[in-house]
Amino acid sequence: MSENVLERLRAALGPDLLEHSDDHGDLCVTVRTSALPRAVALCRDDPALRCEMLLDIVGVDYLGRPERFDVVYNLRSLADPKRIRVRTRVDEATPVPTISHLYKNADWHEREVYDLFGVRFDGHPDLRRILTHHEFEGHALRKDYPIERGQMCYVPEKLLTDEEIVHGREIHVSPASAAVAVAAEGAGEEIASDYLTVNLGPSHPAMHGALRVEVLLDGETIIHSRSEIGYLHRCFEKEAEDHTWQQIIPYTDRLNYVSCLTNNVGYVLAVEKLMGVVVPERCQVIRVIVGELGRIMDHLVCVGTNLVDIGALTNYWYTFNARERISDVVERLCGERLTTSYTRIGGLYRDLYEGFEADLRVVLTEVETAIGEVSKLVRRNRIFMDRTIGVGAMSREDALAWGWTGPCLRSTGVDYDIRKAAPYSGYENYDFDIPVGENGDAYDRVLVRMEEMYQSIGIVGQALDRLPDGPIFSADRRVSMPPKDEVYNSIEGMMNHFKLVFDGIQVPKGEAYGFSEAANGELGFHIVSDGSGHPYRMKVRPPCFPIFASYGELVRGHMVADAIAVLGGLNIVAGELDR
Amino acid sequence: MGVALDSPQNFMTTRLRQAVNWGRKYSLWPMPFGTACCAIEFMGAVSAMSDISRFGAELVRFSPRQSDLLLVAGTISYKQAPILKRVYEQMAEPKWVIAMGVCASSGGFYNNYGTVQGIDTLIPTDMYVAGCPPTPENLFSALVRLQNRIEHEGLDAVKERHRVGKRA
Numbered sequence A: 001m002s003e004n005v006l007e008r009l010r011a012a013l014g015p016d017l018l019e020h021s022d023d024h025g026d027l028c029v030t031v032r033t034s035a036l037p038r039a040v041a042l043c044r045d046d047p048a049l050r051c052e053m054l055l056d057i058v059g060v061d062y063l064g065r066p067e068r069f070d071v072v073y074n075l076r077s078l079a080d081p082k083r084i085r086v087r088t089r090v091d092e093a094t095p096v097p098t099i100s101h102l103y104k105n106a107d108w109h110e111r112e113v114y115d116l117f118g119v120r121f122d123g124h125p126d127l128r129r130i131l132t133h134h135e136f137e138g139h140a141l142r143k144d145y146p147i148e149r150g151q152m153c154y155v156p157e158k159l160l161t162d163e164e165i166v167h168g169r170e171i172h173v174s175p176a177s178a179a180v181a182v183a184a185e186g187a188g189e190e191i192a193s194d195y196l197t198v199n200l201g202p203s204h205p206a207m208h209g210a211l212r213v214e215v216l217l218d219g220e221t222i223i224h225s226r227s228e229i230g231y232l233h234r235c236f237e238k239e240a241e242d243h244t245w246q247q248i249i250p251y252t253d254r255l256n257y258v259s260c261l262t263n264n265v266g267y268v269l270a271v272e273k274l275m276g277v278v279v280p281e282r283c284q285v286i287r288v289i290v291g292e293l294g295r296i297m298d299h300l301v302c303v304g305t306n307l308v309d310i311g312a313l314t315n316y317w318y319t320f321n322a323r324e325r326i327s328d329v330v331e332r333l334c335g336e337r338l339t340t341s342y343t344r345i346g347g348l349y350r351d352l353y354e355g356f357e358a359d360l361r362v363v364l365t366e367v368e369t370a371i372g373e374v375s376k377l378v379r380r381n382r383i384f385m386d387r388t389i390g391v392g393a394m395s396r397e398d399a400l401a402w403g404w405t406g407p408c409l410r411s412t413g414v415d416y417d418i419r420k421a422a423p424y425s426g427y428e429n430y431d432f433d434i435p436v437g438e439n440g441d442a443y444d445r446v447l448v449r450m451e452e453m454y455q456s457i458g459i460v461g462q463a464l465d466r467l468p469d470g471p472i473f474s475a476d477r478r479v480s481m482p483p484k485d486e487v488y489n490s491i492e493g494m495m496n497h498f499k500l501v502f503d504g505i506q507v508p509k510g511e512a513y514g515f516s517e518a519a520n521g522e523l524g525f526h527i528v529s530d531g532s533g534h535p536y537r538m539k540v541r542p543p544c545f546p547i548f549a550s551y552g553e554l555v556r557g558h559m560v561a562d563a564i565a566v567l568g569g570l571n572i573v574a575g576e577l578d579r
Numbered sequence B: 001m002g003v004a005l006d007s008p009q010n011f012m013t014t015r016l017r018q019a020v021n022w023g024r025k026y027s028l029w030p031m032p033f034g035t036a037c038c039a040i041e042f043m044g045a046v047s048a049m050s051d052i053s054r055f056g057a058e059l060v061r062f063s064p065r066q067s068d069l070l071l072v073a074g075t076i077s078y079k080q081a082p083i084l085k086r087v088y089e090q091m092a093e094p095k096w097v098i099a100m101g102v103c104a105s106s107g108g109f110y111n112n113y114g115t116v117q118g119i120d121t122l123i124p125t126d127m128y129v130a131g132c133p134p135t136p137e138n139l140f141s142a143l144v145r146l147q148n149r150i151e152h153e154g155l156d157a158v159k160e161r162h163r164v165g166k167r168a
Helices: A002-016 A033-045 A106-117 A162-167 A175-186 A236-241 A246-253 A260-275 A281-309 A314-334 A356-378 A382-388 A396-401 A406-410 A442-466 A484-489 A491-502 A544-549 A551-555 A560-570 A574-578 B016-025 B037-046 B081-090 B101-106 B136-151 B157-167
Strands: A017-023 A026-031 A053-061 A069-077 A082-090 A196-200 A212-218 A221-228 A510-518 A521-529 A535-541 B030-034 B069-073 B096-100 B127-129
Touching: A002 A017, A002 A026, A002 A033, A017 A510, A026 A033, A033 A069, A033 A082, A053 A106, A053 A521, A053 A535, A069 A521, A106 A544, A212 A551, A212 A560, A221 A551, A221 A560, A236 A246, A236 A535, A246 A260, A260 A281, A260 A510, A260 A521, A281 A314, A281 A356, A281 A442, A281 A510, A281 A560, A281 B037, A314 A356, A314 B037, A356 A442, A382 A442, A382 A560, A396 A406, A406 A442, A406 A521, A442 A560, A484 A491, A544 A551, A544 A560, A544 A574, A551 A560, B016 B136, B030 B037, B030 B081, B037 B069, B037 B096, B037 B101, B037 B136, B069 B081, B069 B101, B096 B101, B096 B136, B101 B127, B127 B136
Parallel strands: A026 A082, B030 B069, B069 B096, B096 B127
Antiparallel strands: A017 A026, A053 A069, A069 A082, A196 A212, A212 A221, A510 A521, A521 A535
16 A cells, blocks of 8 residues: 555656655655645645645754754545655755645644744745744754743734734735734834724633633624634643653643543553554553543543533533542542653553452443533533534534544544544454534534543443453563562663663654544654654644634634634643643 | 620720731632643632632632732743733732742743743742642642731731832
8 A cells, every 4th residue: 555655656756756764654755845735735635645634744853964954744644544744854044835725734833843943934824933932032942942041021922913903804914024013013003993802811711721812803703813822832842852751751741631641641652653562451451441531531621611611600510520530530540630640651650559440430420420410401401502503613624624633523523533543552442432523513522522421431341341460561671670589680680670760761763653542632742763762852743733723713703702612612722732 | 806795885896907817818819820730720629529619719700800819820931921920910909829839839840941930930929839730638728828827917018028029
């Protein structure tokens, strides 16, 4: 299959295709920078390739190389689950042609690469910084930018330009003229406009603390908006380059802090993919259990807060009581209620405690009751239906073009779930359904999440039934500690122990993209290792990044109150959005 | 507070400071400046199991102008810094600040180009809560300690705090 794909690419691109390789099952091609849009368009449109989705754009800085930067495009085809990686190399001065006309979410991904690496994109409609603030100087993920060099921001950025406020629609301006607009704002001039500008967030309860949207209103109708992120940019990717592989696990808790367990699992799966480590069956089953618990906790918070945002406070108590019950079990298992750090590369932090199964079964019944109560309160509730049905609807095609994954994509009717499409941790052995919606509106998103919780409860139940005995850690000595009697009685065992403790796990040189189905969708880790004991580059593909990128399109033409109802159901978690 | 129960007029005598502080202490209205993981634990603290209303602080106001306790729950990035400062300045006196969790207290394990190394570099802070994130019980402990401090504050404590704030 991969051969066939490669032949088509080679035939179409000719000498512009420079290199190709097979990277852990993903086809990886390197193309000349000028041919990049052609190569990406080919991957999207060719009937044999049909990559409907752009997952991520990754920048990598190879300091010292003449063509200093790699820009990597991760593409995915849905019909036939394959992934193509298109790579191009550029120096500091050369811009990369944009592909924002091919994939809608490329806009934000390219802005991110520009912000963190300083790679410019030719033809990009709005090339501004996205994660760091507008007063930031330099590019933070370049290898010659020191990690501790913080830069204070003094004035928050203005999002809508004067032209947009006056004319009431999106106007593509060059970054230079946008800067002029910002400077004019500093002078405090009033602009005469028929429209009203309203700023939501970042300190706004419905914006979940770290999102910001500026909307332009005609009456109460949103005619244009611009979203801004980065208020919780905690530099996960830079921190990862500064830590050993095992030390990164606590940082992954804080990506999607609503479902830490699921992130833990996603990260170790990616590293294990690069290392080729296989974990024992008991470990896999426990990972399925905790992963699904994370998913349930995430959905409980999402459904609860979404309903609070539109005025249904009672449900918050129901969902949070259930969540607290799971938290109790998680605390007993991991020692922490929220930030669990439960997995390890090659295994788990510790085995299940005695009585875990009985505890969990009781808790799951309670959770099921809680979901049932919430479901009864909202499913046929007139107010809830009026507020959400047909609001913030996204079509199947648009959702794919935006790079949506997870429950939001499934609410539009696409039955895509990585647990089914590319099973990991033995998901192929469980019996569960993928709930899908029809209209892709706010109502469907809530209902899909509720149904997913039932499915997750079912999966956990099956996992508890089949939980095998045995070790929870891989016997691979590259990742696991030798048993104590070897450490004390043999020099090899002692050296092994010493190296693992002092140097950490040594991941071989290579590049891999590991992915799993997190609560919000596809959580990907694009890892580049140079064999030094630290990641050379660690790029997270947060599921809510492309989802939030589409927010402006989702709320255009709706009322302000609808914007709030839509946002809650998208479940944007700032920790993974901004990293 | 001296209450004279045996008096036929049912009046009580006290000091102004004590009466005012008694009122302030049990009606802290928090404004949760929740940005990250700690905000999820704050939600846990508000929910039925932990129930912050037992301490008289359940009236969560998202408008800084209506609240007197700024509860900074989560990491503050440099991008967020001017907003935090502005929210603090919008609050009316008297006001208190709790830094919930290590990120707000000191930057936590994020020592990098994006993270403010403790909110006390931006605004005066009264209480620091350890934990990543702190449990609801931890937060309540800080709340009770703050209440005890308020009880013994002078009426001009406001001025003093401003002086400290300038130095910071």
